[in-house]
Amino acid sequence: MAYALVALGFVLALNAAGAVNFAHGDLVVLGGAVAVLLVGWLGLPGILLLPLVALALAAAGIVAAHVAILPLARRPPEATFVATIALAAMIEQGLTLTMGAAPHTTPPFLGSGAVTITIAGAGATLGLQPLAIVLVGGVLVAGLWLLLERTQVGRRMRAVAADRHMARAVGIPVARYVTLSLALSGALAGIAGFLLGHQFLVTPTQGAGHMLKAYIAVALGGWGSVPGALIGALAIGVFETFVSASIGDAWASAALYIAVLLVLTVRPRGLFGEPVGQRA
């Protein structure tokens, strides 16, 4: 479910920018790092921390939009790739410098204040944190769906994603909606980083891994499709759980990459295809 949040944020940024945001994985890590820092300063419980992390990363998303995406809107998508790769490296190195290469752990989402519950939760078969991830993830996915499908803002975001020239022609301020999408994307990444950070720790070098998984989820699920990204992310989660249980983590990743190469060999435009034609 946390993968789903990462992938959803990724697909939002992708649609808005028309190009891959290679810094997305590092925004996830940044979310975890912000949570670690904030808890050090303020000592807030997880439930209050969540909106703060989301806000901070929304701001980071806006910065990313203004630094690496909007100025390159008229250039080929590869320019955005390179710019966001550079941005990703900056975030990674910046975090290594400020918090060191050692892993940190974020506070749990539920608990902290009510220790007894955590212990009870740990005693049950379902851990409290995985439960929280599924809960928060479910709420956010539902909220995002409502936003995109049921509101004027969401319709405009989709219009910008589908055809930015047409969107501009009918009077939508494209740059503002690109920025908005990136802010949302950043917030989702931040929340995912915060939630993942408790179980899987936060290390500056994780970004590329997060990004790669989101990238795979989106490529398999159908480029730019929001439900596709969701299905892709869940599929990766299931795949990793089952395969790594039988052959170990490293070879599970290898199997995943091989599977991706095979899928792309057979279906060069992802499992569910991409309804985009070629132009002269």
Next chain:
Amino acid sequence: MAERLATLVGLYALLGLGYQIVFGQLRALNLAQGALFGVGAYATALTAEQIGPFALLVAPLAAGAVAALAAPPMLRLQSHYFALATLALASLINLVALHAEGLTGGANGLVGFGVALPRGTTLAIVVWLVLIAAVIAYAFVFRGAMGEKARLLREAPLVAATLGIDGALWRFTAFVVGGAVAGLAGGFSAALTGVVSPEATGFSVMLLCLTAVVLGGARHPLGAVLGAAVAVLLPELFRGLQGSWLLAYAAATLAVVLWAPEGLAGLFTRPRAATLPRPIAPAARPLHLVLTGVSKRFGGVEALGDVSFAVERSEVVGLIGPNGSGKTTLLNVISGLERADSGTIVLDSIGLEHLPPHAIARLGIGRTFQTPIEGESRGAGLARAVSNGAAFLLLDEPAAGMTDRERDALAHWLERLRRTRGIVLVDHDIELLTRVCDRLVCLEGGRIIAVGSPAEVRADPRVRASFLGVPA
């Protein structure tokens, strides 16, 4: 110390130069270049004890072989899928380096092979000689027509195909040659350090390579050399900053992407005026282009239905019809960009229906498109179409947006071209068509409704009703 730095600059410049072929010339974001560098390093390390300095030659072979194996399925992919596939390949290579302990020594890597390889000054000289040779070769290859072909493949792949450029072959060659060069650089790096660890296949090498190429200039022959010099020497200068040099790198890359898209090398060179290629006169053959019963459907829409006509050399056939009547689709079907569902298209005795666009172009069919490539004038497309000696020209609305004087010039030019060529001309300017065409073919809803001399077709009641807007 200085020697080590010189060698480092040289080998990273070589890595970057290999990358320029793929990323700079063809704009394919290959994220496996760093991993192929690692493959070369491992290949050298594994064979050094058996064959000594020849192990350096194994490096490009091994990396080139890996690239060639992976290439066929990957090169069909469009930009972001290609980036993903190369990223997956790189991650796979990295995993093998880390976990196939029997072969690669796992996380500890391989050591102790360095004594069998050239070192010190010898190595520095070898690296720089290879680099200089490679830079000269690169500059030579991409200087003239090859450079222009690469630009077309990059900016307008469809136009490239209709000029007879085989994009798939180009991409394959660039990917494999670029990978082999990366492997050679990796082999040199193994010789320099005497250690090969999984880090050699990691993303930091890829990042360094990308940085160097973007910083220096993605296409300029000296771009990678300049970029590598900056990327290797600057961190040495600022050693006191420790880890933050990587941060500075990334910031510098971003700044260059934003403000100097041609890189550092681009700041020093002004673009030169291109020398005009000498037009090639068409060969004696082919003589006839014959379409018989050509049909094409898009889903439920019949774009072309049973279209038959012929064009001879030194003949101009005008194609008219309302918008959406199938004129451009017909040109696309002839040039191979779309496949006809049925019917035959025969050039002398060769059937074109199943040939790829570049092969059709090489048989002697050139064409222009309605929209010019960004930054070019309309004339550039016309000039390109006639430059390779095509015997038949398919011109898609060449007069659109032209002034009356330009139309006059176009008419004169067509008169000259028709002496040696056959021309199919799509346009809406019925006066121009009447002036230059021997015959007009009028399409409506994908079917031919009238054929004949301009005067006959203009007098046809159906043509008058459907196209000229005059009541019959």
